[in-house]
Amino acid sequence: MRVVILGAGGVGGYVGARLIEAGTDVTFLAREKRAQELASQGLALKSPLGDFAGRVKVVRPGDKPADQPDAVLLSCKEPALESALAAVAPLLQPGTRLLPLLNGVRHIDMLAERFPETLLLGGIIHGAANLRPDGVIEHLSSFMTVITGPVASSSDPVATEIVDRLKSAGVDAYATHEIRQDMWNKFLFLAAFAGITSLMRASIGIILASDSGRERILRLLEETRSVAVAEGFAPPDTLMDEYRALLTEPGSPLTSSMLRDIDAGRRTEGAHILGDMLARARKHELATPVLAVAAAHVEAYERRLDAAT
Ligand SMILES: NC(=O)C1=CN([C@@H]2O[C@H](COP(=O)(O)OP(=O)(O)OC[C@H]3O[C@@H](n4cnc5c(N)ncnc54)[C@H](OP(=O)(O)O)[C@@H]3O)[C@@H](O)[C@H]2O)C=CC1
Ligand SMILES: CC(C)(CO)C(=O)C(=O)O
Structure with missing residues (x-):
């Protein structure tokens, strides 16, 4: 081959x-x-x-x-x-x-x-x-x-x-x-994980220890799940339980590659992950306030890079 x-x-x-x-x-x-x-x-x-x-x-x-x-x-x-x-x-x-x-x-x-x-x-x-x-x-x-x-x-x-x-x-x-469903399962997780870690510029453990961190993480995960459902790609409940557990593990050192790109001053996939998820939420008129702030935060970071080049 x-x-x-x-x-x-x-x-x-x-x-x-x-x-x-x-x-x-x-x-x-x-x-x-x-x-x-x-x-x-x-x-x-x-x-x-x-x-x-x-x-x-x-x-x-x-x-x-x-x-x-x-x-x-x-x-x-x-x-x-x-x-x-x-x-x-x-x-x-x-x-x-x-x-x-x-x-x-x-x-x-x-x-x-x-x-x-x-x-x-x-x-x-x-x-x-x-x-x-x-x-x-x-x-x-x-x-x-x-x-x-x-x-x-x-x-x-x-x-x-x-x-x-x-x-x-x-x-x-x-x-x-069912590759589209499988891709959506990861997409909804990644949008929440990359979104919250990039917005808060911290690992899951540090976000959890911060004011309303747990509520904010779970809220964002619910927002991205609602978009997946509206798009016809509802994730299995058992998978959502796994995602919730992973994103609420006290002391977790997990950070996303998006945050690592930001920390290194590199371009991100923010538009492809957060921007796309937000556009789909808006198409379905879903309220996704945490996602909107996370997407805007990474967009502003990209605009600063544009201005510097
Ligand atoms: N890394 C990871 O752990 C994971 C990554 N992903 C996803 O996988 C994808 C790839 O990520 P990752 O491997 O980390 O990316 P990297 O930045 O490590 O590698 C991307 C490579 O693509 C090359 N490239 C870009 N444009 C061209 C081109 N026109 N012609 C030839 N080569 C090109 C770059 O080369 P050059 O040096 O020339 O720029 C670079 O070596 C992303 O969508 C990411 O989100 C998913 C899960 C895990
Ligand atoms: C969620 C994770 C770590 C899984 O591979 C990832 O793809 C990323 O951080 O970009």
């Missing part, structure tokens, strides 16, 4: 390393700086589930890989999506699957509209991995779960093969026939 992965960052690097371990022919599509780094030092992953180090195939945007890929994985952040799509569009031949691993949901309809002939898979990553300044991928969580499945049918052989290969490399991976 041949796979091209755009983006050798936290997610792309992790998934790519595990696919290579499973004997997959993986090529990374990377921009100049990262391409040079990969060419000179290879791909290195430090993970509690097993390290990886090895030489990897690399192409730059505009280059063609030697052979047609069976699947193209997108593992950029949302602000880079347009440039990423320009880079992968020439690789999408009939039969090639496109598998975005981005958080959020709105890119799925956008990709379906933009590439109507392409077989689109959805993807979700649970876990945390980070590309360090020295080029090493650091797996930060004790787990990493990958879920994928087709957007417009109930099963897909390429999605199944990707899952089987990841499993053979020890990854907790699942094929699903």
Whole structure:
């Protein structure tokens, strides 16, 4: 199986390393700086589930890989999506699957509209991995779960093969026939988690110890749940219980990648996660006051970055 992965960052690097371990022919599509780094030092992953180090195939945007890929994985952040799509569009031949691993949901309809002939898979990553300044991928969580499945049918052989290969490399991976629901489940959680941690600029434990922290967290989670319900993606009650427990664990050091991006002065996926959730709440005329403040807070942060560039 041949796979091209755009983006050798936290997610792309992790998934790519595990696919290579499973004997997959993986090529990374990377921009100049990262391409040079990969060419000179290879791909290195430090993970509690097993390290990886090895030489990897690399192409730059505009280059063609030697052979047609069976699947193209997108593992950029949302602000880079347009440039990423320009880079992968020439690789999408009939039969090639496109598998975005981005958080959020709105890119799925956008990709379906933009590439109507392409077989689109959805993807979700649970876990945390980070590309360090020295080029090493650091797996930060004790787990990493990958879920994928087709957007417009109930099963897909390429999605199944990707899952089987990841499993053979020890990854907790699942094929699903309801990828949109699964993506919404994560989206509603992430919007609440990233929203509250970015708004309060603190971990869950610190927010809980602050004035009305618990009420505010649970209020925001209920707001994002109400949007999911209005959009036709009601989450299972048992999952909501898990989310509530996770977000109200006293002393929890959990922070979102959105807060880490803000702390580092980087661009965020605020518009893609919080802005999109808020737009959907407004479409359904739902009252989501905590979400509105969180989205405005991250929007103002982005506007300050705009003004400084
Ligand atoms: N990291 C995590 O733990 C998790 C991340 N996610 C989601 O996964 C997605 C990816 O996140 P993450 O892996 O952390 O992101 P990273 O920033 O670590 O990696 C993104 C990579 O994409 C590359 N890239 C961007 N645009 C292009 C382009 N046009 N051509 C080639 N390469 C490009 C960047 O390269 P360059 O150096 O050239 O900019 C960078 O290496 C996000 O949507 C995130 O929310 C989901 C769950 C967990
Ligand atoms: C919620 C979490 C940690 C799960 O992978 C995540 O995706 C993020 O913080 O962006």
